[in-house]
Amino acid sequence: MTITRFAPSPTGYIHVGNLRTALMNYLIARKAGGTFILRIDDTDPIRSKEEYVDALKEDLEWLGLHWDRVERQSERLDRYHDAAEKLRDMGRFYEAFETPTELDLKRKKQLNMGRPPVYDRAALSLDEAARDKLRAERGAGVWRFKLDQQRIEWNDGVLGDISIDAASVSDPVLIRGDGQVLYTLASVVDDTDMGVTHIVRGSDHVTNTATQIQIIEALGGSIPQFAHHSLLTGPQGESLSKRLGTLSLRDLRAQGVEPAALLSLMARLGSADPVELRTDMDALIDGFDISRFGSAPTKFDVNDLFPLTAHYLQGLDYQTVKPRIAELGVPEDLAPQFWAVARDNITTLGDLDAWWAMFRDGAEPVIDDEDAEFIVTAMTLLPEGPLDEGSWAAWTTAVKEETGRKGKQLFMPLRKALTGQAHGPEMAQVLPLLQVIRARG
Template identity: 75%
Template sequence: MTTTRFAPSPTGYIHVGNLRTALMNFLIAKKAGGTFILRIDDTDPERSKQEYVDAIQEDLEWLGITWDRMERQSERLERYEQAAEELREKARFYECFETPTELDLKRKKQLNMGKPPVYDRAALDLSEAEKEALRAERGNGHWRFKLIQERIEWTDGILGDLSIDAASVSDPVLIRGDGQFLYTLASVCDDVDFGVTHVVRGSDHVTNTATQIQIIEALGGAVPEFAHHSLLTGPQGEALSKRLGTLSLRDLRAAGVEPMALVSLMARLGSSDPVELRENMDEVADGFDIGHFGSAPTKFDEQDLYPLTARILHEQPFAAMAADVKAAGVPDDLAEQFWEVTRENIVTRKDLATWWDLFANGAEPEIDEEDRAFIAEAMALLPEGPFDGETWGTWTKAVKEATGRKGRGLFMPLRKALTGQSNGPDMSAVMPLLQVVKARG
């Protein structure tokens, strides 16, 4: 059974970088008919908040990413202690007492000597008496996993064959001095216990993966298939990390982005496959292949979401938009007519209210100075309502005959005078809505 997981920390809102990881893991499981786990990494009690847990679920559901089960690491602390004890018994776990300042000095010394800044394992030489003295002086130490210093090799689902020399990596800290379990131990223990078969995450985790493979093996677990996707950049290749706070899913939702526009883009971004707008998650999963993604940094431009959003909305039947049209304030008897007139002239659902305000309350006329006399003469020729589908053609013909204007010089100023805009729906279809609205006072 294919089993994947998405493991956010509830310390903030999900952004597009998180989404890429969540979506890839979800699609792998969905395509294989497997299990997708939502795992909340909330071992940090100070930073984890329930409001973010709720927000994570809400954002994923908005996109159509559903989970088969949900786990919380805060409820598994006893299991992590069991795993830690198992590693102690196997002599793969040792207590260290260096302060952050001491570790920093060690790293600087190694760098000055041209050596990699790797922990020197000095704590392994401590006697029990020395450890007791350090505990009395500094409190409990932090615990490191003892790596077997050999090459760690695996075939990555995106990056291909990878090999990292464990001797070039510090033994990872798995438990802090205050007893808090860190990500690596909790994550590995969960992956082993939950039978996770595939893990997709960012390329900044490659070194973590190497050490986690050894921890998994030390705990007797099966090593999952790993794949590391490229990191997102801005449209010009600039680092996106500083902007991720403004690219949360809830911000994009508030801006009017349609969920399938976001999913369709993110499911193909960075791959050799073209972005294709899909109608549902089944279609997205059918066309998804993790092996089609590359290792190069992937450019993300949020503006690319709006043409896709517009295409989705333009194709919607009235029944699918009726609630939104009603919410914009359109009377029921005009709702379907209004939608047919405006459907190809909106980018997001929020634009519906803008169009209805124009029809209901009129627009501030946009009249160029050279057109003022022309518009005054044209408005005098505008027939009394009610307007209908023939009014625009009849009126513009009369204005043409009276003023001699034609083509763009005739139609554009009249459109601007009535709608305040230089483009929009066919005016023959707009006029009846303006007429009915005026009649309603």
């Protein structure tokens, strides 16, 4: 069975970068009829907050990404310590005591000598007496996994064949001096215990994947199928790292972005397939193929979400938006007509507020000086009695015959005088609705 996971750390709100990872893993699992695990990587007790756990669940539910089960790393600490003990017994885990300053000096020395800045394994030469002395002076050390210094190879679902020389990578720290189990060990133990078969994550994890493959092998696990998607940049290729905090899913939601728009963009962004609005999750699932994605940095422009949102809204029927329109105070008998008038002239549902305000309160007329006399004449020709969708044509025909104006010089001044705007819904629909609402007012 195909098993994937999304493993966020609850240290902040999830953003578009997190979503890309979550969505790819979700689509792979669903396409194969498999299992999608939401795993909360909360081994850091200081930075992990329960409010962020609740928020990320809410965000995923808003998008319709439903998990099959939830796992929490904070409830699995005994398993990580068991794995650590197994690695110690195998001679693959060792304690090191260098301070950050000492490590930095070592790296600088190696770079000056033209060597890779990797940990020199000095701690392996310490005898028990030396380790006891360092513990007494400095406290507990960190625990490093001893890599086999050979090439680590795998076929990546996005990047293709990968080969990394383990000798060019430092032995990874898996447990900090304060006893906190780090991501690299916890993730391997979880993926192994939970039978995870496919892992999609960012290309910044490639080196980390290499070390994890050796840890998985040391613990007797099966190697999942790894795929490393490209990292997102801004529309000009700039780094998004400093902006991701403003691109959280809840911020996008507050701006009126619809789930279908966000999912449609993120399911295709960076692939060889065009971005197309998909309003049905099954269509997204069926059309997803991880092998269609490229390795080059992928440009993300938040503005691309709004045309997709507008397209989505234009396809909604009245019953779907009825509760939102009711919140505006639109009379129920006029609400379907109001939606028919406004739907093609909004980008987000929030834009309905301004349109209803215009109908309800009237707009400040915009009348250019050269059109003042024309508007006075036109208003005297406005048909009496109830107006319908044919009234606009009848009115403008009469005005044309009286004034000689035609085309834009005829229609634009009338639109601006009635709505205060140069663009908007079809005036044939606007005119009768304006009459009814203002008559009630």
